[in-house]
Amino acid sequence: MAPDEHLFEPPAPVDTTRPNAARMYDYYLGGSANFEADRDAAEAGLAAMPFARDYAKANRAFLGRAVAHLVRGGIDQFLDLGSGVPTVGNVHEIARAHDPAARVAYVDHEPVAVSHARRLLADLDGVTVTQADIRDPQAVLTAPGVAELLDFDRPVAVLAVAILPFVPEQAEALSVVGAYRAACVPGSPLVVSHISALAATPEQVADAEEVMARTPTPVRWRPREEVEELFTGYELIEPGLVPAPMWRPDRLVTEQAAAPANAFAGVGTLRG
Known part of the structure; x- marks a missing residue:
């Protein structure tokens, strides 16, 4: 059970009366950086979409596998867009288990996520936390925590895990991704997971979108x-764009078992 508000003090100013996607996601993952409005909205989300917790956990697990795969392949720089509230299995923990010198720039727009991350990561070299809107790539890429940490003359892995649904218009999403792509050199990876109806019915999708429409961050489910x-x-590297639990799993996962995640996931390498 998530704690009461007095156990987690929000930075000011934060409107704790309106649900927030990052804090709802934290609630689904069993975290503590959420408030009553977030928990109420998250439970409404579960009522509309019983697979919501499956989605959150599948995305988190995919992120871990993708980062580990990339570090083993020699990638040592990560730009984590929409990184959310820190929880077990953060990008820097996974990356540094394989390469202690790996650098990670976390970026999020949500004040609670940023404040919490800065408190937890304050003493770590090579790890930064930037408060910025990922839909403004110029602001992100020029922020000191990004520009002064990452060397864009070498490959940088751009992580966009469960964040692009919050850029509902396809043209804008393509433009945003394109701006980060343009900042990177060939060989740079792009890691994406995205909510999509695999097990969910059209009615459940509509209900879930309606719940998120009541937050400051409405979402869009995208087809494959x-x-x-x-x-x-x-x-795209093998196995391509697949249901998230089926991307290089630690054990065999069937399509039926993967469907409740309601997410596609893939990792691509920037062409020369």
Whole structure:
């Protein structure tokens, strides 16, 4: 059970009366950086979409596997867009288990997520937390925590895990991804997971979107072809764009078992 508000003090100013996607996601993952409005909205989300917790956990697990795979392949720089509230299995923990010198720039727009992350990571070298809107790539890329930490003359892995649904218009999403792509050199990876109806019915999708429409961050579920379009300019690595639990799993996962995650996931490498 998540704690009461007095156990987690929000930075000011934060409107704790309106639910927030990052804090709802934290609640689904069993975290503590959430408030009553977030928990109420998250429970409404579960009522509308019983798979919501499956989605959150599948995304988190995919992120871990993707980061570990990339570090083993020599990638040592990560730009984590919409990083959310820190929880077990953060990008820097996974990356540094394989390469202690790995650098990670976390970016999020949500004040609670940023404040919490800065408190937890304050003493770590090579790890930064930037408060910025990922929909403004110029602001993100020029922020000191990004520009002064990451060397964009070498490959940088751009992580966009469960964040692009919050850029509802496809043209804008493509433009946002394109701006980060343009900042990177060939060989840079793009890691994406995105909510999509695999087990969910059209009615459940509509209900889930309606719940999120009551928050400051409405979402859009995308079909597979629109998720794949986000990888324009990238070469998808095996196994391609697949249901999130089926991306290089630690054990065999069937399509039926993967469907409740309601997410596609993939990793691409920027072409030369």
